Amino acid sequence: MKIITVKDMYEADRWTMEEAGLDEIVLMENAGAALASSIQVGEGNGRVILAGKGNNGGDAIVMARRWAEQKIPFSLWLLCPPEKLRSAPRQHLNAYVAAGHSFTVLAPDTKELLAEELNVAHLIVDGMLGIGTKGAPREPYRTILQWANHSQAIRIAIDVPSGVSEDIHQGEVFKATRTITLQAPKTTAFHPRWTSFYGQVEVVDIGLPDKAFEKVEVRRQLWGQEQVRRTYPKRAPDAHKGTAGKACVFAGSFTMPGAAVLAGKAAIRGGAGLTTIVTPKSALPLIAPSLTEATYVAASDEDGHFSGELPALGSFDAITVGPGIGRRKGSALLVDQLLEAENVPLLLDADALYHLSEDVSRLKRRGSPTILTPHPGEMAQLCGVKVQDVQTERLNLSRRFCQEYGVFLVLKGPHTVVTTPSGEQFVNHSGNAALAKGGTGDVLTGVITAFMMSHGSVQAALCNAVWLHGKVAEVLVEEKHSLTDVTASDVIDGLPSVLRTVEK
Structure with a gap:
C-alpha cells in the first residue's frame, strides 16, 4: 500500500x-x-x-x-x-x-x-x-x-x-x-x-x-504481513548448511560480549546455515559458552578489543560488523578494511557506524550491497545533523543519503524505514515499545544477516527482517509479557513461533 x-x-x-x-x-x-x-x-x-x-x-x-x-x-x-x-x-x-x-x-x-x-x-x-x-x-x-x-x-x-x-x-x-x-x-x-x-x-x-496514483510518483509504501508472506523464500527440500548461507559476524569485546551472543544467536535462528563469530581473543571465552552453534575466529587483541589486524578468513555470503566492537582505534581500522571487501554484502551496525561517520564518502567506493542500520542518534552522526533534524525529516533525509552514497538504510524507531539506493522506501508497521531495550538492535542485526543470504532481494530481506522483529515483540506482549519486561533474549526465543506463521 x-x-x-x-x-x-x-x-x-x-x-x-x-x-x-x-x-x-x-x-x-x-x-x-x-x-x-x-x-x-x-x-x-x-x-x-x-x-x-x-x-x-x-x-x-x-x-x-x-x-x-x-x-x-x-x-x-x-x-x-x-x-x-x-x-x-x-x-x-x-x-x-x-x-x-x-x-x-x-x-x-x-x-x-x-x-x-x-x-x-x-x-x-x-x-x-x-x-x-x-x-x-x-x-x-x-x-x-x-x-x-x-x-x-x-x-x-x-x-x-x-x-x-x-x-x-x-x-x-x-x-x-x-x-x-x-x-x-x-x-x-x-x-x-x-x-x-x-x-x-x-x-x-x-x-x-x-x-490515479500511477500518475503520481509515489515511491513509499507500507510493508506488512501480506508483503512478507509474498516475498519470504521457501527453503529447498535438499538444502544443507552450505546452501543456507555462510555468515561472518565481527562482534563483541571483553566489555561487551553479549552483543556478539545476541547477534550470533539471532542469525542462527534466522536461518543462517553457518555462522562464524570473529571476536577479540580475550572475549572468546565469555561468548562461546553461550553460543555453541557458531564457529569462532579469535582476532588479535588489544586490551580486550580488536587490535585492527584483520584475521585470515575464508569465503562468506554476508559480513556483518559492529555489535559490541567498541570505539577504539583497532575497531576503526577493522571497519576500514572491511569496507574494502569486495563481492560480498556488508552490514554495518552500532559502533561500526560510529567509525564510518568519520568519513562516509568511503561508502561510494563499495561495489557490493552495503547495509546500514542506524538509530536516530547514529543517523544524525552519519549526516552531521542534530537528532531532532533526523526525526523531523526521517523519510526525506534517508532517501537523500541512500541516493548519494548508494546504500541500503534501515532507520530504526517506531515505523522503521527501509530505503534502497534508488530511493524507494518501505515503512514498517509492526512492533511496540517493548523493543526499547538494550540488545534488541543486535537481534535485528542478526536476523538481517541471515535474511540477506536467504532472500534474492536485499530490500525484501531488510523489510522482512524488520517486520519479523517487530511482530515478535507484539506477540510476546499479547501472550505473556508486558511492555517493560521483554528482553533481547526473549525476542530471539520468540522468533520461531512467528517464523512458523510466515512459512505456512
Whole structure:
C-alpha cells in the first residue's frame, strides 16, 4: 500500500476528477459512506460530529446523513456559517437539510452548548481540518480541540487528526483513538511528531482508480504481513548448511560480549546455515559458552578489543560488523578494511557506524550491497545533523543519503524505514515499545544477516527482517509479557513461533 503526501493526494484527486471524470460530489459521497459503515457507533446517545468548512467537513456531513437515515442519534456541529462552506460540502449540506435533518452552527451563543456536549460525549468524530492544514490551528478550532481532547469519549478522526500538518508545529492536535484514512495512508502518520495522535489507523477505499496514483510518483509504501508472506523464500527440500548461507559476524569485546551472543544467536535462528563469530581473543571465552552453534575466529587483541589486524578468513555470503566492537582505534581500522571487501554484502551496525561517520564518502567506493542500520542518534552522526533534524525529516533525509552514497538504510524507531539506493522506501508497521531495550538492535542485526543470504532481494530481506522483529515483540506482549519486561533474549526465543506463521 502506497504512502502519500498532501501533494500526491491532491494530484490523484485532480486526475480522478479531470481525467477520469468522477465528480468531487461523488468522491465525497463515497468517503462519507465508507466512514458511516466503518465507525462502530455503540449504544445510547452522546455522538458528536464536528464539521469544518473543507472537504473533511463535507465527508462528515455525508456520514451524518447516512447515520440519520439509519436512525442513529447524533448532533452535527457546523464550525462555520453554511455560506462559508466550500462548494461540494455545501451541496451535501443542502442534501442533508432537504432530507429533513438538523444541525447546529457554532456561534457565540452556542459555544457553551458544544463544550457541554463534548464533555459528556461517548463518541466524537473529527471532520474539522484536513490534510491541507498549515501551521497550528487557530480559533475556534484550538479551543474545540482542547475540549475534545479532555473528553473521555472515543475519538475518531477523518483522514488525518485535525491539526496534523506537513508543517511541524507545537499547537493543538486532535488526539484520535482511531483514524480512518481515505484511500491511502499519509506520510504524517509515520512522523514522530504526529504518530501518537493517529491512534489505530484504518484505510478505506473511496473510489479513486489505481491509475490515479500511477500518475503520481509515489515511491513509499507500507510493508506488512501480506508483503512478507509474498516475498519470504521457501527453503529447498535438499538444502544443507552450505546452501543456507555462510555468515561472518565481527562482534563483541571483553566489555561487551553479549552483543556478539545476541547477534550470533539471532542469525542462527534466522536461518543462517553457518555462522562464524570473529571476536577479540580475550572475549572468546565469555561468548562461546553461550553460543555453541557458531564457529569462532579469535582476532588479535588489544586490551580486550580488536587490535585492527584483520584475521585470515575464508569465503562468506554476508559480513556483518559492529555489535559490541567498541570505539577504539583497532575497531576503526577493522571497519576500514572491511569496507574494502569486495563481492560480498556488508552490514554495518552500532559502533561500526560510529567509525564510518568519520568519513562516509568511503561508502561510494563499495561495489557490493552495503547495509546500514542506524538509530536516530547514529543517523544524525552519519549526516552531521542534530537528532531532532533526523526525526523531523526521517523519510526525506534517508532517501537523500541512500541516493548519494548508494546504500541500503534501515532507520530504526517506531515505523522503521527501509530505503534502497534508488530511493524507494518501505515503512514498517509492526512492533511496540517493548523493543526499547538494550540488545534488541543486535537481534535485528542478526536476523538481517541471515535474511540477506536467504532472500534474492536485499530490500525484501531488510523489510522482512524488520517486520519479523517487530511482530515478535507484539506477540510476546499479547501472550505473556508486558511492555517493560521483554528482553533481547526473549525476542530471539520468540522468533520461531512467528517464523512458523510466515512459512505456512
